[in-house]
Amino acid sequence: MSLLAVGVSHRTAPVALLERCAMDTGDVAAALHRLVAADSVHEALVLATCNRVEVLAEVDGCHDGMAEVSRVLARHAGVVVEELSPYLTVHRGDRAVAHLFAVAAGLDSMVVGEPQVLGQLRAAYALAQGEGTVGRVLHPLAQRALRVGKRVRSETGIDRAGPSLVAVALDRVEDRTGPLRGRPALVVGAGSMGALAATTLARRGAAVTVSSRTTASARRLAGRVGGRAADPADLPREVAAADVLLTCTGAPGPVLGAGVVSRAMRGRPERPLVVLDLALPRDVDPAVGALPAVHVVDLALLQREARAGGGAAVAADALAAARALVEAETARPAGRRPDSDRRSPARQGPALVPSRPTDPRPPGDPR
Structure with missing residues (x-):
């Protein structure tokens, strides 16, 4: 084996x-x-x-x-x-x-x-x-x-x-916008990454709005971070109101097209928008990055920075x-725990290794 x-x-x-x-x-x-x-x-x-x-x-x-x-x-x-x-x-x-x-x-x-x-x-x-x-x-x-x-x-x-990927991405935003305190930030997606994003934005003082395909999830997350929930149907209006847009859904393809962002920017030509796309596959149409006054930070950019040694450093x-x-x-x-992880039998919790682990092989399989 x-x-x-x-x-x-x-x-x-x-x-x-x-x-x-x-x-x-x-x-x-x-x-x-x-x-x-x-x-x-x-x-x-x-x-x-x-x-x-x-x-x-x-x-x-x-x-x-x-x-x-x-x-x-x-x-x-x-x-x-x-x-x-x-x-x-x-x-x-x-x-x-x-x-x-x-x-x-x-x-x-x-x-x-x-x-x-x-x-x-x-x-x-x-x-x-x-x-x-x-x-x-x-x-x-x-x-x-x-x-x-x-x-x-x-x-x-x-x-x-060690910072999170969200924290590193938001550092890139603040390089362009300055501190996020008081700035309107829209988070699209209410899963684990969306929750981390909303929490990190709130800690930096941003005014957080959460949009999700599931309205109840958006409301729960917004309530936890002191923000507000948005109806997914209002996404174009919410984009127009945001200084920072962070997307992290589990969708199989783009959820934010260049048309929506282009229309949102018409009413704010002098006010830039920073878009953070932390989804895989990407949530944001690549054409969004070519729009005037729109700056996109995505995993490809963070990957290039990491390879160039430009990412956040951990203490040596x-x-x-x-x-x-x-x-x-x-x-x-295997099977021997380090000294720091050993406890007396009276203090140990349930065994971590099942006494009869699941075996995916069918009965009688000789492998």
Whole structure:
């Protein structure tokens, strides 16, 4: 048996390709079942974020396993394997473990140290559990990765040093607009990223309006941040009133066209609009960026800045401590907890590793 981590990420692939590879929850569930239906793949977990789409799999052999995983990813992206292969990263065995731990710790993110990826990994693991595609190998490994991510955040200081992708994007806005305090800001999307965006904007003093396809979700989020909810039908008027527009929906294609923004700008030719598109696939029509007085910050721009070393920096000591912890955890035998994580039996909660983990293989399967 072998362990593989295969996928595309902001480190290797342009945003245009990441968009094609992007998966929502339904896509991930379908991919999980395609993966474990292959003869060479026994268990699978898929982590799909705005920075990456990666598969962690237990396979019979690395060559056949990589071929199967590549086929599933290429099929979803609508490309042939040969088109996708140059952008794939592949980690095997202990290197796959080290990569997973680094991802959980935020060390492989576009914004190093960002905390959101740990929750995304937790959600990916829960989905794989629900679909029955993790078993004796990936159950304990995913749980170890979650523990490592938590330890890195609690013991190294990287959690205090590492900003979120939203915070970095809003820094770019303030470079252009100055402080956001008192400025009208429109958030389109009320999911986890929308909630983070609305919260961060509110903390910076912006007057937050939330628009979502689900009005009830918009109202809940707006209430939490002291903002107001907008009717989706009023989007053109809300765009016209905003100084900052941040989009982060899970839509399969653009939700904001150049026509809507162009009409909104006619009544405010001297007042610029900064658009932050943090969705994958992108929410904003690329033509919006060509409109007068409109500046677009999207994942492609943040990716270029990260590759050029222009992103937010994490303190060197926190980064070194985080990397050392990941290295030590990778080298530690499975099943043995570090001293700092051991508790007396009387104080321990429920066991993290199920006594009878789900095995995705059918009864009698000799694999």
